[in-house]
Amino acid sequence: MTDWQAVRRLVPEVLGALVRRYGLFDACEDAVQEALVAAAAQWPVQGWPENPRAWLVTVATRRLADQVRSDVARRRREEADALRTPPAGGEVDPGPAGDDTLTLLFLCCHPALTPPSQIALTLRAVGGLSTAEIARAFLVPEATMAQRISRAKQRIKAAGAGFALPPPAEQAERLAVVLHVVYLVFNEGYTATSGAQLVRAELTAEAIRLARELHRLVPGDGEVAGLLGLLLLTDARHRARTAPDGSLVPLSEQDRTLWNAEAIAEGVALVTDTLAKGLIGPYQLQAAIAAVHDEAPTAEVTDWPQILALYTVLERVAPNPTVTLNRAVAVAEVHGPAAGLALLDALSADQRLSASHHLVSVRAHLLEMAGDLGAARAGYREAARRTTSEPEKRHLLTRAARLE
Structure with missing residues (x-):
């Protein structure tokens, strides 16, 4: 894991610490982004702080205080009354460490948002990607993406969504939306819908990271395990997917010695474990199909009858034209x-x-x-x-x- 990947893993903790203390999800999220920008500029020069999480919370809180004092924030004074300006030069107590990844994912995938907005807000608030990075990934101007993210946060605010997991009755349905967003992020990274690059590695890596976090937080959910297995088994082939000129190499023509054996073994283990536990969902079935492909030493010995049987079941479980x-x-x-x-x-x-x-x-x-x-x-x-x-x-x- 790179140093910056480690920083991005802290984003849910830092954002969660601010939102629980001050509310104002939209303002807190902006402040965390500014803290990340400051970290990217300062840490490579000055060295990493002893406690990166506390550093980010402190800087983000100061940015938030500055924002509250601004003209825009004054128009929202009633919402910001609870905010206390941190002591100048001092470190803000970051509070107890906690993982707010699942809470943030549910919030970013609020049903009031459109799927493109859910994806953009998830990548920014949970993944820690900047607006510019997200805009580049989806080949839109940064200003367009900034407006999309801003509107998404305003819709969450208007919906009155609090920083908490939804009631148990809603969690199953909302978890399905969360999984779909992570799946869409991966697909856009694995086969970009437009542009000169086939793969956008920052998106596939972020989707796999989020799937790992979900699996860690809800390890007993078969579809979460299935999604993680599917992403690992699919991404395991990425080094063999492009020719020297950058063009796509189909599965049947790929050099399988370039496939990631470690990722395949992990994915197969997830599939094997989850299929033995009861009800089977679409991500588990897709992961099983990917496992059959990945376990074939050559294209010629692929077990197509088994793949056909799995697709037949998948079409009954989750019918759609792509299946x-x-x-x-x-x-x-x-x-x-x-x-x-x-x-x-x-x-x-x-x-x-x-x-x-x-x-x-x-x-x-x-x-x-x-x-x-x-x-x-x-x-x-x-x-x-x-x-x-x-x-x-x-x-x-x-x-x-x-x-x-």
Whole structure:
């Protein structure tokens, strides 16, 4: 773990300490971000403080006090009456150490927020990423991302959400939203939807860190364990996923000696343990599918019948067109490309996929398997035209060129 990763692990503790003492989640979150910026500037030059957590709490509290004294904060004087200015030059008592990761995740995934806002606020308030880092990851201007985060905090404030875990009756539903946000963060990092890079490692690393924190906080939840296993098993292949020119290398062509054996072993252990404990959810099933892929020494010996069986169950548990699209590939591997293409025909009318390059590229792959090289070539080119990811575009055009 890098030093800065260690700092980011402190963010929930520092933010939690401020919010419990002063309230004002939005102002406290801004103050913690300013403290992180100060740490990034000072610690490499002056050396790490003896107690990084106390240092961050002290600096963030001073920033908060400055904010309260500002014109903007004066307009919120009623909310800030409880705030006491810390002694100048002295260290603020950080209070007892505690992990507020789960509380913050639930707060950032409040149902009043849209999914993009939930992701942005989670990365900033829980992950400690700056607004500029989040904006770069999602290829939007920093000002746009700042507005999104600001609106998210205002909506949380308007909803009257307190800094506490939701009632037990709400936790299961809200935990599902939390898991989905972490999953979306990982997916955006693992295969960026647009831009010149295939992978945004800062997002995949942060998603795995958050999944680990969730698993540590609620170790008995099968879906939390399943999500962590899925992310580990998927990320284990990242070094083999790109060619020297940065283009995507499909799973069947990857050099498996580059896969991370330690991550695979940890992921498989999580899957094995969680599948033996009762009710099975979609993240556990996806992790089991990833484990079958990762345990195959070569693409040729992949256990496609088992993968097809798992996708069939997954489609019943969590039906959606992406699952059906992946099942079509497994069907083609087990029963032949014609059977897989028949499944794709049924998906063509689904508006959630009809404009996407994924349906077109999978169809091209199955047409290539069936020997219809002309149609496959045209399909790869059409998929390349539709994608906004430069690495995927290069990969698809290369596949088309191979069929000339």
